[in-house]
Structures are given as structure tokens and as C-alpha cells.
Amino acid sequence: MTIPIPFRLFALGGASLALFAASLSASIPPPPSAVELAQQGDDLAWSITEDLTTEIGPRMAGTEAEAAARKWAIARLQAMGFADVREEPFDMPTWVRGAEEAWLTSPFLPQKLSITALGTSASTGPKGIEGDIAYFKNFDALLAAPDHLVKGRIVFIDHQMVPTQDGSGYGAYGRARFIGANVAAKKGAIATVIRAIGTDDHRNPHTGGTNFEAGVAPIPAGAISNPDADQLVRQWKRARLMRKSETPLGYIAEPLRMKLILTPQNLGIRKSGNVIAEVPGSDRGASPVIIACHLDSWDLGTGAIDDAAGCGIITAAAKHVMTAGQPRRTIRILWAGAEEVGVFGGKAYFERHGEQKHAVALESDFGADRVWRIDFKLPDSAKPLADRLAAAVAPFGVVRGRQPASGGADIGALVAAGVPTIDLAQDGTRYFDLHHTPDDTLDKIDPVQLRQNVAVWSATLAILANSSDAELP
Amino acid sequence: MTIPIPFRLFALGGASLALFAASLSASIPPPPSAVELAQQGDDLAWSITEDLTTEIGPRMAGTEAEAAARKWAIARLQAMGFADVREEPFDMPTWVRGAEEAWLTSPFLPQKLSITALGTSASTGPKGIEGDIAYFKNFDALLAAPDHLVKGRIVFIDHQMVPTQDGSGYGAYGRARFIGANVAAKKGAIATVIRAIGTDDHRNPHTGGTNFEAGVAPIPAGAISNPDADQLVRQWKRARLMRKSETPLGYIAEPLRMKLILTPQNLGIRKSGNVIAEVPGSDRGASPVIIACHLDSWDLGTGAIDDAAGCGIITAAAKHVMTAGQPRRTIRILWAGAEEVGVFGGKAYFERHGEQKHAVALESDFGADRVWRIDFKLPDSAKPLADRLAAAVAPFGVVRGRQPASGGADIGALVAAGVPTIDLAQDGTRYFDLHHTPDDTLDKIDPVQLRQNVAVWSATLAILANSSDAELP
Numbered sequence: 001m002t003i004p005i006p007f008r009l010f011a012l013g014g015a016s017l018a019l020f021a022a023s024l025s026a027s028i029p030p031p032p033s034a035v036e037l038a039q040q041g042d043d044l045a046w047s048i049t050e051d052l053t054t055e056i057g058p059r060m061a062g063t064e065a066e067a068a069a070r071k072w073a074i075a076r077l078q079a080m081g082f083a084d085v086r087e088e089p090f091d092m093p094t095w096v097r098g099a100e101e102a103w104l105t106s107p108f109l110p111q112k113l114s115i116t117a118l119g120t121s122a123s124t125g126p127k128g129i130e131g132d133i134a135y136f137k138n139f140d141a142l143l144a145a146p147d148h149l150v151k152g153r154i155v156f157i158d159h160q161m162v163p164t165q166d167g168s169g170y171g172a173y174g175r176a177r178f179i180g181a182n183v184a185a186k187k188g189a190i191a192t193v194i195r196a197i198g199t200d201d202h203r204n205p206h207t208g209g210t211n212f213e214a215g216v217a218p219i220p221a222g223a224i225s226n227p228d229a230d231q232l233v234r235q236w237k238r239a240r241l242m243r244k245s246e247t248p249l250g251y252i253a254e255p256l257r258m259k260l261i262l263t264p265q266n267l268g269i270r271k272s273g274n275v276i277a278e279v280p281g282s283d284r285g286a287s288p289v290i291i292a293c294h295l296d297s298w299d300l301g302t303g304a305i306d307d308a309a310g311c312g313i314i315t316a317a318a319k320h321v322m323t324a325g326q327p328r329r330t331i332r333i334l335w336a337g338a339e340e341v342g343v344f345g346g347k348a349y350f351e352r353h354g355e356q357k358h359a360v361a362l363e364s365d366f367g368a369d370r371v372w373r374i375d376f377k378l379p380d381s382a383k384p385l386a387d388r389l390a391a392a393v394a395p396f397g398v399v400r401g402r403q404p405a406s407g408g409a410d411i412g413a414l415v416a417a418g419v420p421t422i423d424l425a426q427d428g429t430r431y432f433d434l435h436h437t438p439d440d441t442l443d444k445i446d447p448v449q450l451r452q453n454v455a456v457w458s459a460t461l462a463i464l465a466n467s468s469d470a471e472l473p
Numbered sequence: 474m475t476i477p478i479p480f481r482l483f484a485l486g487g488a489s490l491a492l493f494a495a496s497l498s499a500s501i502p503p504p505p506s507a508v509e510l511a512q513q514g515d516d517l518a519w520s521i522t523e524d525l526t527t528e529i530g531p532r533m534a535g536t537e538a539e540a541a542a543r544k545w546a547i548a549r550l551q552a553m554g555f556a557d558v559r560e561e562p563f564d565m566p567t568w569v570r571g572a573e574e575a576w577l578t579s580p581f582l583p584q585k586l587s588i589t590a591l592g593t594s595a596s597t598g599p600k601g602i603e604g605d606i607a608y609f610k611n612f613d614a615l616l617a618a619p620d621h622l623v624k625g626r627i628v629f630i631d632h633q634m635v636p637t638q639d640g641s642g643y644g645a646y647g648r649a650r651f652i653g654a655n656v657a658a659k660k661g662a663i664a665t666v667i668r669a670i671g672t673d674d675h676r677n678p679h680t681g682g683t684n685f686e687a688g689v690a691p692i693p694a695g696a697i698s699n700p701d702a703d704q705l706v707r708q709w710k711r712a713r714l715m716r717k718s719e720t721p722l723g724y725i726a727e728p729l730r731m732k733l734i735l736t737p738q739n740l741g742i743r744k745s746g747n748v749i750a751e752v753p754g755s756d757r758g759a760s761p762v763i764i765a766c767h768l769d770s771w772d773l774g775t776g777a778i779d780d781a782a783g784c785g786i787i788t789a790a791a792k793h794v795m796t797a798g799q800p801r802r803t804i805r806i807l808w809a810g811a812e813e814v815g816v817f818g819g820k821a822y823f824e825r826h827g828e829q830k831h832a833v834a835l836e837s838d839f840g841a842d843r844v845w846r847i848d849f850k851l852p853d854s855a856k857p858l859a860d861r862l863a864a865a866v867a868p869f870g871v872v873r874g875r876q877p878a879s880g881g882a883d884i885g886a887l888v889a890a891g892v893p894t895i896d897l898a899q900d901g902t903r904y905f906d907l908h909h910t911p912d913d914t915l916d917k918i919d920p921v922q923l924r925q926n927v928a929v930w931s932a933t934l935a936i937l938a939n940s941s942d943a944e945l946p
Contacts, residue, residue: 050707054704054711055581055711056581058584065582068582090778109537109538111775137864195731201916201917202912203774203911203914204675226916227912227914230914230916231914232531236522238527439674441674441700442704442707443674
């Protein structure tokens with residue numbers, strides 16, 4: 001944006017100062033809006049993302065690195081001029097990775113696999129375990145299998161996930177990771193290895209949490225990369241054709257065997273915490289707008305797309321709204337702790353603040369690629385507001401979705417309790433190439449797409465923070 | 474291609490056998506050429522590549538895996554009907570990888586790097602070493618540096634390699650790997666770590682050999698991936714601005730420090746070998762055409778593009794030439810051993826057969842992407858032959874180059890001794906994304922491009938194997 005001061009008047013020489021002042025006054029535009037500020041080459045989101053991933057790097061929940069990240073976050077948010085910057089600590093069970101190695105040991109020469117342990121995996125002990133592989137083409141096949149095909153074996157769960165723009169494959173295919181080990185453990189498996197929940201072809205397996213029911217003793221649980229899973233499947237098919245011994249009913253095939261060393265540890269209850277900052281609203285009686293990301297990350301990469309970028313995006317947008325002029329509602333920025341390992345920060349926030357009225361909750365936790373869709377879950381009173389929001393983001397290539405917004409993990413408890421929510425849905429085509437892998441590093445972020453995120457968030461947040469009590473709770 | 478047998482004659486009922494026979498005789502085309510056989514949906518190259526990478530996998534020179542690969546190779550080449558299939562053993566020094574870990578330890582919290590040892594690297598011992606990093610923006614900067622900037626430090630060599638279709642960046646940027654550690658060792662470095670010689674952005678560093686001069690004691694030498702090198706550079710730039718202490722001449726910056734554990738071992742002299750097979754020519758006095766690939770691979774991936782595919786391509790082409798009809802010259806197929814670690818197979822072949830006259834030598838060892846250019850280094854007598862070859866491969870999208878052919882590592886000694894050579898140059902745009910990494914796996918091979926390679930090789934080989942003594946030696 002430019003301010004068209006009529007410099008030519010000076011050149012003419014005959015213009016009086018009064019004429020100039022009058023002209024200036026007549027042509028002066030309003031101060032820049034939040035979205036205009038965001039479009040002036042925003043680098044706030046980038047610098048948060050770069051600094052956090054460079055100076056702290058991986059920040060596994062409950063560790064010294066996550067504590068260092070909170071200290072860093074408080075200093076950064078204070079330096080940016082936000083109000084009431086604070087840490088809200090909480091306790092959580094802490095799990096950390098150990099050694100992780102695997103080999104296909106038979107019927108061919110041993111071949112090493114690229115493996116990573118899943119969060120809450122049990123340890124094999126340092127000497128590891130070895131067993132026959134029970135192959136299941138997907139999670140449903142494991143669910144349907146009789147126990148005797150699983151008992152005493154290392155379960156392998158395959159899948160066929162492919163990239164989608166809206167990331168919708170994660171829920172369906174992700175079940176193999178979320179609860180595959182639990183199902184296998186109940187059927188007597190000695191360990192579970194899954195084809196990593198990812199869409200890339202690099203030998204960097206995707207980690208992530210797996211969950212055991214109360215009363216089910218955790219077993220070792222790992223994920224191998226897509227090329228390793230392909231290799232396992234090829235060997236498994238060949239082994240099926242290799243005759244180990246003959247019986248009256250046909251031959252017994254050679255088993256495909258795996259050796260597995262995973263030595264993660266449970267460290268017990270440790271400290272984590274949420275970092276909170278605010279843009280104070282002019283109407284202190286109005287309920288706040290809450291915007292969230294998470295500060296912790298998995299340990300394999302530096303947590304650039306998951307979720308340093310999310311913190312960068314929401315914080316840059318809040319800063320632009322603050323710079324443009326005090327909003328009516330308070331904007332509360334939540335950098336949640338311990339999201340990856342069980343959303344402990346989101347739960348702690350809800351326990352502490354769930355009784356308070358929130359106008360609307362939004363989260364950025366799906367990478368750094370562009371926002372392509374806006375979805376709403378708002379009260380009926382907000383229909384005109386939703387129309388205004390959809391119109392405001394349309395110039396940035398954002399379409400209006402037809403499904404209700406779902407929120408995000410860290411605001412999940414708020415949304416479940418009825419707080420309105422809006423999704424600024426990011427393009428997920430590349431997301432599961434990188435998600436929870438060592439490859440989640442700064443170089444994967446496209447500054448142009450990151451900037452579009454900030455512009456869309458700024459446009460949205462400016463409207464929400466100035467919405468009326470008739471529109472939002 | 475189809476053979477139009479007039480089946481309709483049977484349906485008419487009135488056709489005599491004589492008429493049918495005459496019709497068949499009149500319309501019968503010549504038997505398919507080698508290139509036509511290759512175009513009938515070749516899967517020989519694919520099956521060699523798939524079977525070798527699946528059943529053997531990584532096959533580091535001098536190891537049990539490489540020996541198993543030779544045994545596999547002999548059985549496969551015999552099964553394909555080649556003549557005089559044999560192993561020609563040789564001795565070679567054997568180096569194997571150990572543990573490999575690295576961290577940036579200061580001035581920030583420790584962050585783990587993805588590192589791999591370079592072939593012939595010394596060991597740090599199991600406890601590792603830690604030291605200040607001396608940063609050099611490229612190999613030339615290290616060459617120019619005074620010893621006191623290097624002595625007692627861990628040298629880091631950066632570079633700026635980008636992909637090229639002809640792979641020409643490897644020679645220039647590769648110097649950091651080929652001899653960087655040697656240069657650093659002579660200046661007193663305690664270890665050398667390079668930005669891996671690769672063009673991808675995955676945390677899978679590229680290994681490869683490094684070379685120490687006689688009389689220079691090897692030091693630990695590793696490579697880190699591009700994202701890790703980016704992180705190191707970002708931390709190095711920040712550390713330069715951090716004031717550790719003040720002096721009258723200015724401040725002393727915080728050093729960037731690295732801890733390094735690399736425990737490779739030299740196993741001494743072990744056995745390796747070349748595997749050789751032949752398509753016997755009709756003129757036993759004519760000198761043979763030699764075509765080469767290498768059977769060994771680095772240990773991180775399964776050696777799919779480097780160089781199982783090369784063995785698949787040349788062998789499929791030789792098979793198609795053999796099937797199409799006996800050629801005049803013998804085609805000798807060389808699956809060389811121990812290429813990656815010092816071209817020991819190529820040297821052993823030359824020592825044994827270098828005195829023999831060879832008509833022409835070709836190698837396939839640059840991946841599995843399509844052939845895009847043909848280059849020649851032939852005697853003047855072969856000018857019409859080169860024209861025929863260029864015309865034969867043009868229908869497959871192959872252009873004629875203006876530079877002399879260079880051959881390949883395993884035929885390097887032959888070419889240096891004057892044997893004519895032809896390059897069927899493959900597209901290298903993706904090659905250094907994968908080269909010498911864990912990602913060199915079967916899924917990276919495009920079957921369509923692999924098939925184009927076989928067709929181009931079949932067209933070329935059919936002409937060469939039937940060339941006259943007036944054209945080639």
C-alpha cells in the first residue's frame with residue numbers, strides 16, 4: 001500500500017503549505033489493516049519457526065528440550081509485545097525413545113530395516129526379540145483374524161494410504177498406528193510393526209503415539225518406512241512359496257522372521273506446561289477468541305511443520321491484529337505443551353479455563369502449506385459473520401467448505417464442550433510425507449505459502465476479535 | 474509386433490493346406506530384432522533388479538552379502554542361457570561401517586544429526602570425540618585455509634551442488650568427499666564432516682569413498698544430510714554473533730561444537746570377485762564387445778539404482794541380441810565386484826584380460842532413468858558406425874552428444890588403455906537425490922524408463938555385436 005502524497009505540488013513551487021496540508025488530509029487513507037500488515041512481507045511467522053527449530057530443535061514433551069522451548073517462548077512472546085505472557089504448568093507421564101533397530105532375518109540373508117518406536121511402545125530389552133511375522137494387509141484384517149494366527153508372533157500391519165488434500169486418509173489408515181498394537185497385544189502378539197502412516201517413499205519412518213487400553217500390557221510397537229514395508233511384503237510373498245516341509249494337506253512355507261530391538265523408557269511423571277499470551281481487548285467483559293498451536297514436537301525431526309509453523313502463523317496474525325488497532329475481544333494465544341503424546345496441554349487448559357466463556361476457538365496444526373478451505377461450526381446467530389469471513393478469505397484462494405469445522409487437538413475439549421470453532425484448512429497433500437519423521441525440518445516450509453497462511457489468519461482474526469456479542473457467545 | 478497368419482482361411486473351409494502354407498510363407502516377416510524383443514514389454518531388467526535387491530539386498534564389497542550376490546548372479550546368468558558363466562575372484566581390503574552418531578552440542582542444547590561414515594573413514598572409538606567446528610563454505614575454501622584454522626578442529630565442508638541432467642556437478646562438488654578429509658588431515662583436523670554430496674532434502678546422508686594419500690593417517694570422516702547441514706550452518710551463523718569473551722581487538726564468538734561417534738572397521742584383505750557371462754559370437758576370431766555394470770553396492774540402501782538396474786539393463790539387452798540370432802562378435806557381460814570401494818573388480822578384470830583386444834566397451838552405472846544422449850569415443854574408421862548408432866537410438870528420444878564418451882568406472886582401465894567406448898548417458902536429474910543413500914531402493918525405479926534403457930541398449934548392442942573388423946578393433 002502507498003500513500004499518494006502529491007509531491008508534484010512542491011515542484012510547482014506555487015503551492016502553499018496550507019494547500020498541501022489540505023490535500024494530504026483529503027487523501028490520507030486509513031491505517032493499514034491486519035491483513036494489509038500481513039501482506040507487507042510478513043516474516044514474523046518465519047522467524048518464530050526458524051528460531052524455534054534452530055535454537056531448540058526437537059522438543060519432546062516432558063523433556064529438558066521442551067522446558068527450554070517454553071522459556072524461549074515466553075521471552076519471544078514478551079518481546080513481541082503481548083500481554084500477560086505466562087506458563088501454566090502441568091504434570092504428565094513421559095516416554096522417551098531408546099535404541100531402535102530391526103532386521104528381516106530369514107529366509108534370506110539378514111537385511112536391516114529402518115524402524116522407529118511408537119509412543120508408549122514397550123521395550124524389547126537391549127538384546128531384542130525375534131519371531132515369525134504374521135502379515136495383515138490392513139488393520140481390518142488384523143481385527144478379523146483368529147487369535148491363533150497372531151499368538152506368539154510379530155504382527156505386521158500393512159495399509160494403502162495415499163495423499164489427499166484434506167488429509168482425510170489419516171483417520172482411516174491411521175487406526176493401524178492408533179490402536180493396532182493394542183488389538184495385536186490382546187490376541188497374544190509379542191510385538192507389532194506397522195507400515196508407517198505416511199505417503200512418502202523415503203526410509204524415514206513416521207512415529208506417533210499408539211494407545212493401549214487399561215489392563216492391556218503394552219508390547220513393543222514400531223513403524224517401518226514405506227520402502228522397508230515394500231521389501232518386507234516382497235520377501236513375505238517369496239517366503240510363502242518356499243517349501244519348508246510337506247504335510248498330507250500341502251506344504252508348510254518358510255516363515256518370514258524379524259529381529260527387533262526397541263528400548264524406549266517410561267520416565268514417570270514429569271513437568272510440562274502451556275505458554276499463554278494475550279492481546280487485550282477493549283471490552284474486558286467480552287469473551288475471548290482463543291487461537292492455538294502446540295509447542296512440543298516429536299523427537300525425530302525439529303518439529304518445523306508440526307507445529308512450529310502453526311505457532312508462527314497464529315502469533316504473527318495476532319501481532320498484526322494488535323498492530324492494526326486494539327480489537328474489541330481479547331485474543332488469547334495458546335502454545336500448548338505435550339500435544340503429541342496425548343494432548344495433555346489441551347486437557348490442562350480445559351481443566352483450568354473450561355468454565356470460562358470462549359467466543360470461538362481456532363487451531364493451526366496441519367503444516368505450513370496454504371489454507372485452501374474455510375469450515376465453520378458456529379451458532380445460528382453467526383451466519384452473517386460466516387459470510388463475512390468467507391468473503392474476507394476468498395481473495396487468498398480459500399473456498400468455503402460444506403462440512404462442519406472440527407477444530408484441533410489442543411482446542412478439542414473446548415469444542416466438545418460447545419465452543420464455536422472455525423477451520424482454516426491447510427493443504428495436506430504433502431503433509432503425510434513429512435509428518436512425525438526426521439524430515440520435518442525447516443527446509444520443507446515454503447515461505448510464500450506460510451505468508452498466505454498469515455494473511456488468511458489475519459483477515460479471519462481481525463473479524464472475529466471485533467465480532468459482537470450478538471454473533472458469538 | 475504381430476504375425477498376420479490368415480486364420481480366416483480355416484473358417485472358409487475351402488482352403489487347402491498348400492494354399493495356407495503358401496500364404497503363410499508369402500506374408501511371414503523376419504524374426505523380431507533385439508530391439509523389437511525389448512519393446513515387447515521387457516521384464517528381464519526389472520526381474521534382475523527386483524530379485525537381486527529383494528533376495529540379497531545391500532551387498533557391500535568383501536562381505537558375505539556380496540559373496541551371496543555372486544552365487545545368485547551365476548545361477549541367474551546360467552538360467553538365462555548365457556555361455557561360460559564364471560566367477561573371477563580377487564582380493565581386496567575390506568572396510569565395514571560401525572556405529573554412527575553425531576550431535577551439535579554447543580552453544581545450544583544438544584541436537585542429533587543424521588550422519589554416515591565415508592568409506593575408509595577412521596574410527597573415533599566407541600566413546601567418540603568432541604571438538605570445535607571449523608566451517609568452510611566449500612572445498613576450495615578449505616584448500617586455501619591456513620593450518621591454524623583447521624588444527625585440532627572438526628572440519629565442516631559445505632557446498633552448493635544442484636541437480637543437472639548430465640550429473641556434471643558430481644566431479645566438481647564431489648571433491649569435498651573424494652579428498653576433503655585428506656586435505657583436512659594434512660592440516661591437522663581431528664575429523665571431517667561434509668555436507669553430503671547429494672541434491673535431495675531428506676535426512677538420509679549420502680555415503681561414498683574418501684581417499685587418504687599414502688603417508689596421511691586417516692581421520693574420522695562423515696557426511697550429514699542437507700537438512701542437517703542447513704541446521705549446522707544456521708547454528709554456526711548464530712554462534713558467530715554470540716560473545717563468549719571480549720578482547721581489545723573485538724569479541725571472541727562462541728564456538729559451534731560437535732560430538733562424533735563413528736566406529737567403522739578395516740577387516741583386512743577379503744575375497745571379492747567379478748561375475749562374467751558371454752553370448753558367443755559366430756566369428757570366434759573377432760574381438761568381443763564388453764558391457765559392464767557392478768554387482769556390489771553400498772550398504773545403506775539395497776543398491777537398486779546403483780547398480781542392480783545397470784546389471785538388469787545390460788543383461789536384458791544381451792539376452793535380446795542373443796534371442797534375435799547369433800551375433801558376429803562375442804558379447805561379454807561383466808558384473809564387476811567391489812566397484813564402490815575402489816574399482817577393485819575393474820582393475821582385476823584389466824589385469825587378467827587387458828592384453829586381449831576388445832572391440833568396444835560400454836557400462837551402465839548411472840541409475841535407471843531414461844537414456845537421453847549418446848556419446849562416442851571411437852576410432853576414425855567407425856564414423857559411419859557412429860552415424861548408424863545415433864540413427865538407431867534417435868527414435869527413443871536419444872540425442873547425439875558433442876563431447877567424447879568417458880566410459881564407466883569398471884571399464885575405466887580398458888578405456889584408458891585405448892579401447893573404444895560409447896556412453897548411453899542416462900538422465901541424472903534425480904540421480905544425486907538417491908545416490909549412496911538408504912533411499913536407493915526398488916520403488917525409486919520407473920519401469921517405463923527402465924524399459925527405454927533396455928530398448929536403447931538392445932539397438933546399440935545389436936549393431937556393435939555385428940560390426941565389422943574394418944569398423945572396430
